[in-house]
Amino acid sequence: MAYDDGNIFAKILRGEVPCKKVYEDEYALAFHDIRPLAPVHVLVIPKGPYVSLDDMSATAAPEVIGAFFRAVGETARILGVIDSGYRILANIGSNAHQEVMHFHVHIFAGAPLGPMLRKI
């Protein structure tokens, strides 16, 4: 799937749509999810135009991928959730219910989060 720069996260990166920023560097931006599913729910997005982890892991330079995941860890430290713990999650494609076609990692924290997934 080709990247479409009309998606909402591309607009946030261009400053066309506001966000509640947690962290930003050359490679990544982290901001609060607009519809939180946990007491702490933050999204970390790469600044490059990647549809998903599949796209980014296949096409981005290793240092870009590494810098992105450093930013995920740094965001969690800024949020102060290391001692209590947190969960990261990324939806890729339709079975995972990916809604925004710009790669993003969710950080959930702030309360016991229960099991990873509903039992099947």
Ligand code: AMP
């Ligand atoms: P996903 O299902 O993994 O694609 O998740 C997309 C996430 O983006 C959802 O949790 C939405 O609540 C969140 N979201 C959508 N629009 C915005 C926005 N403008 N600012 C912050 N979060 C958003």
